[in-house]
Amino acid sequence: xxxxxxxxxxxxxxxxxxxxxxxxxxxxxxxxxxxxxxxxxxxxxxxxxxxxxxxxxxxxxxxxxxxxxxxxxxxxxxxxxxxxxxxxxxxxxxxxxxxxxxxxxxxxxxxxxxxxxxxxxxxxxxxxxxxxxxxxxxxxxxxxxxxxxxxxxxxxxxxxxxxxxxxxxxxxxxxxxxxxxxxxxxxxxxxxxxxxxxxxxxxxxxxxxxxxxxxxxxxxxxxxxxxxxxxxxxxxxxxxxxxxxxxxxxxxxxxxxxxxxxxxxxxxxxxxxxxxxxxxxxxxxxxxxxxxxxxxxxxxxxxxxxxxxxxxxxxxxxxxxxxxxxxxxxxxxxxxxxxxxxxxxxxxxxxxxxxxxxxxxxxxxxxxxxxxxxxxxxxxxxxxxxxxxxxxxxxxxxxxxxxxxxxxxxxxxxxxxxxxxxxxxxxxxxxx
Numbered sequence: 001x002x003x004x005x006x007x008x009x010x011x012x013x014x015x016x017x018x019x020x021x022x023x024x025x026x027x028x029x030x031x032x033x034x035x036x037x038x039x040x041x042x043x044x045x046x047x048x049x050x051x052x053x054x055x056x057x058x059x060x061x062x063x064x065x066x067x068x069x070x071x072x073x074x075x076x077x078x079x080x081x082x083x084x085x086x087x088x089x090x091x092x093x094x095x096x097x098x099x100x101x102x103x104x105x106x107x108x109x110x111x112x113x114x115x116x117x118x119x120x121x122x123x124x125x126x127x128x129x130x131x132x133x134x135x136x137x138x139x140x141x142x143x144x145x146x147x148x149x150x151x152x153x154x155x156x157x158x159x160x161x162x163x164x165x166x167x168x169x170x171x172x173x174x175x176x177x178x179x180x181x182x183x184x185x186x187x188x189x190x191x192x193x194x195x196x197x198x199x200x201x202x203x204x205x206x207x208x209x210x211x212x213x214x215x216x217x218x219x220x221x222x223x224x225x226x227x228x229x230x231x232x233x234x235x236x237x238x239x240x241x242x243x244x245x246x247x248x249x250x251x252x253x254x255x256x257x258x259x260x261x262x263x264x265x266x267x268x269x270x271x272x273x274x275x276x277x278x279x280x281x282x283x284x285x286x287x288x289x290x291x292x293x294x295x296x297x298x299x300x301x302x303x304x305x306x307x308x309x310x311x312x313x314x315x316x317x318x319x320x321x322x323x324x325x326x327x328x329x330x331x332x333x334x335x336x337x338x339x340x341x342x343x344x345x346x347x348x349x350x351x352x353x354x355x356x357x358x359x360x361x362x363x364x365x366x367x368x369x370x371x372x373x374x375x376x377x378x379x380x381x382x383x384x385x386x387x388x389x390x391x392x393x394x395x396x397x398x399x400x401x402x403x404x405x406x407x408x409x410x411x412x413x414x415x416x417x418x419x420x421x422x423x424x425x426x427x428x429x430x431x432x
Contacts, residue, residue: 006152035371036411038399041197041347042260043233044320048312049258052304053295060294068290075282077104077266081293084300085266092231095244100271103278106288108227108253108265109146112191114280115223115249115267116150120188134188134220139211140176142350142380142396144197144225158184159384164352164392170329172339172352174199176207180387187218193225195236198380198398200321200346202229202239215247221273223249228347232309233257235317237344246270254296256347257305257313262292318345320401325349327409331416336423349399350377352392353419357426360394363418372414374399 003011043049060068068078076082082102089095105111120136133156138147141159151157160181162174190211194203203211208224215222229239233256242250249269254262267277281287299305321343328349332338341350353363360376367374377396386392399415401408 036407037373038411039373039375043256044402056295056298064294068294073290075287076278078293081297084297088300103274104266104288107263108251111267113150114277118276121153137187137190141384144193145379148382159382161384161386171342173342187220189221191223195228198348199341199350200343225251227253234309234314236346264292321345327412331412333420336419352396358395372411
C-alpha cells in the first residue's frame, strides 16, 4: 500500500489517536474495581442531562424521523436548526446574524478540520506572493491535542508557547505570550479553545482582542472553539461570551452538554467563510446527521438547554472540581513539587510536576500497567516549547474528572503513590 504525502500525515501516530485507543481499551470493560480511567474527555453521565436528551430524542424520532432520517438535507444544516441557532444567538447576545452565517457539522473537530483545510496550507498561484503556505497557528499552547492532527501539511502548524505564571505553593496559570505571537511571520488561521483543553483556562478580554488584532493584521481568521464554554455547556465560571466579528468563526458543540456520541456541532462566522465551509461539507460528508439536528433544535427553542447548562451542568462541574482539588491536596506527596493549573470548574485537572526525574510518558506507561489511565502532557504542546522552562511539556499530565468520586480517589491514590516511588528512586540513585 502506497500512502500519499497527505496519507502519511493523516495516518501517523498522534496524541488524539493514543487517547481514542485508550477509550477503546476501557469502553465496555466491566473492570475489577481496582483501576481508574482518568484520560477520557467524555462528559459525566449526569442523570438529569441523560433524561432530557433521551426525552427530546424520543420526541424527535416520533415526529421528525420520516423526514430527518429518510431524506437527504441541506449541507448547511436543516433549515429548522439553522433558524433556531439564528434566533437563539440573536436573542442571547444581541447579534444580527442570518442563516448565511451558520453551518452545522458532525462535531466541532470536523468543523475545525474543515476550516483548517480551507484557510491554511499551500497557497498556490492565487495565494499571497512568495508565501508558499499559510500556517495554522495555535496561539497559546498547551491546547487541545486534536488540533495537532488537523493539518494535511504537518509543517503548516505553528504553536506559540504560553508563559507560565506560578501562584503560591501549588498553583499556576498560563498566559498568552503576546510578544512571541507577534514574531509569527504569517498565518492563514488561528485556532484556540476557550475555556481550554487541557487546562480549563479561559481567554481574557484583552487576550481575545489581541488575537483579533493579530488576524486582522495578517488578513487571516480566528477560530474560537467553545466546546467547554458559553453559552453551553459553560463548564467554567469565567468563560467569555462569544464575540461576533468579521474575522472570527465561533464553534459550538453539544458534546460536553451530554451528546458526545452524536457528533453534532455548528459554527457561526462571516458569510463568505461559512459559505466555503458549506461547500466543503457538501463535497465530503454531504451533511451532518439530521435526526439529532431535530433534537438540538428542540433543546434550543424550548430553553431546556439553557436550564440544563445553568441549573445542572455548570454547578455539577464546579462542585466536582472542588472535590477533586481537595483529593489531590490530600493524596499527592507534600515533598514533591507539583502544581495544579487554576480553574473555576471544568472537566479536567492539569498538573505540572517540576522535577527532572519526572517524564510524562514514563509516568503514563507505569500507571497504565496498574489500570490507571491519564493523558501525557506532551500531546498538548506539539512542537512548541515554553520559554524559560526547559522540559515543561514533558512534566505535565491531564486528569479527567468525568468519573465518580470513588474512581477519582482510587486513581489519585495511585498517582500519589507512584510520585512518591519515583521520588524515592531518584534519591536512592543520587543521594545527597
